[in-house]
Amino acid sequence: MVRTVHHHRGIVLTLVAAAGLAVLVTASVDHVSAQDAGRPAGATYAGKAFTFNEVVPGVYHAVGTGALAVGCNASVIVNADDVIVVDTNLSPGAAWALREELKSLTPKPVRYVVNTHWHWDHAHGNQIYGPDVTVIGHEYTRARLAAGDSMKGRSYEMFITTGLPARIADLKAKLAAAPAADKASLASQLAIAETQLAGSKVLVPAPPTLTFTDHLTLVRGGREIRLLYLGRAHTGGDIVVFLPKERLVITGDLLVEGTSYIGDGFTAEWPATLEKLRALDFDTTLPGHGAVFRGKAKIDHFIAYLRDFRRQAEALHTAGVPAEAAAAKMDMRAHATNYPALTTPGVLWHGVARVYEELEGTAR
Ligand SMILES: [Zn+2]
Incomplete structure (x- = not known):
């Protein structure tokens, strides 16, 4: 089944009409009149998709608002002349939304994208970046994405291949049976899930174009950005982005606010990798899931859990x-x-x- 942005918009408007939602109708009309140049399927949403939390000057933790399924948190590093985006979320649509919305932070161009690891919810937006943008990742991350592994496996199956159509069917059934007062929320959830499905259908995994196996340092303007592989952990090729002057680390899923997904992990080695993380001089962590946190106590908590x-x-x-x-x-x-x-x-x-x-x- 071929889905287009226009077809999808039709679905949103139909749902909205059924629910009698003046607020959402207005939002959808805004979509239609918005600049559509390059907007991929899966980028239809109302309002803002991301909140940019400035952690230190020029470094932002980009967290989804819920208006669009985005998967992970991204991070944005605004340098003297350019921008680095860490992780590209779960779809071309979500990555497109991030790139559009970060224009409110800075007119500087995105020159580098970093994938902390190969998982679909962190790397499936890579394709929206053109040849003027270098996508950096571990050699292992490139190999897994190049092999198509991000579109199969336990997690993709559960959340996307079977999980997403099942969730849509469930939401449709609930919407049909819901009392009027509940229809607005269900219609919104359904529209977001339909948008995510549309986005997943135009996905073409794009592996990193610049890889390393140990470490890689970028110096952009006065800022030093160290990309470090500390050992196997959440995957076989997690990298962390360490800003030594800012005493800040972007961890992907190697260390998150809650308990990280273990399904592709190396549990025997993960604690030792976390000990290497602890040895870095930092105080602030921007995780791939959950909120920014300070200190190193979560390293102890997660080692004990693992x-x-x-x-x-x-x-x-x-x-x-x-x-x-x-x-x-x-x-x-x-x-x-x-x-x-x-x-x-x-x-x-x-x-x-x-x-x-x-x-x-x-x-x-
Ligand atoms: Zn992950």
């Missing part, structure tokens, strides 16, 4: 329990003080399956 996760999964593997059944037996509530979301036993099975792969020598 070691416990690995120990429990290893015991279940030894006992011969299949990964999905084992996931239900895992209990991480001992870490609820540090991670308040851990209110029930059981974990996402992806992480347990990953530990099994590590133990069986099939993790890559």
Whole structure:
């Protein structure tokens, strides 16, 4: 099925009409009159897609507002003459929205894009950047994106391939049955999910065009930007962006505000990589998910979580329990003080399956 921006807009307007929402109708009409040059499918939204939180002068944590599915947080570094964007969100549409909206921060051009790792929610916007922009990533990140791996696997399957159409069908059913007072919110959620699906259909993964395996330093204006590979962790090729003068680090998913996704991780090595992160002189972390935080306590919290996760999964593997059944037996509530979301036993099975792969020598 071919979807176009116009077709998609039609869907939004139809939904809005059904819900009788004057506010959204106005917003959608704004879309129609907005500059559409280069706007990819999947970039239809009302208002702003990102909030830019200035962490230190010229360095912003770009967080999704909810008006558009964007996946991860991006970070934006505005230098004397140019801009570096760290991570490109989950679709060409989301990346396009970020590039448009950062024009309110600065007229300077984006010259470099950094992918902290290969995951779809961090790298699927790469394609909107032209040949005047250098996309930098670890050699491993390039290999995984070039192989098409970001469009398959446990996480993509759960959130996109089967998950997104299922969520759309669910929202449609709920919208049809909802009382009038609930239709506005459901129509908005459905429009956002439909936009995300449209965006996923025009995706062409674009791997980094400049790679490294250890470290790479950019000096732009007076600012030093160190790209560092500290070891395997959340993936086989995570890099962190370290600004030594600003004492700030952009961590992707190597360290996030909550517990990071383990399904492609290297749990045996991740704690040692976090120890190397700790050795850097920084105070502020801009994570790939969650809010900016200060200090290094979260490094301790996540090392403790990872070691416990690995120990429990290893015991279940030894006992011969299949990964999905084992996931239900895992209990991480001992870490609820540090991670308040851990209110029930059981974990996402992806992480347990990953530990099994590590133990069986099939993790890559
Ligand atoms: Zn990730």
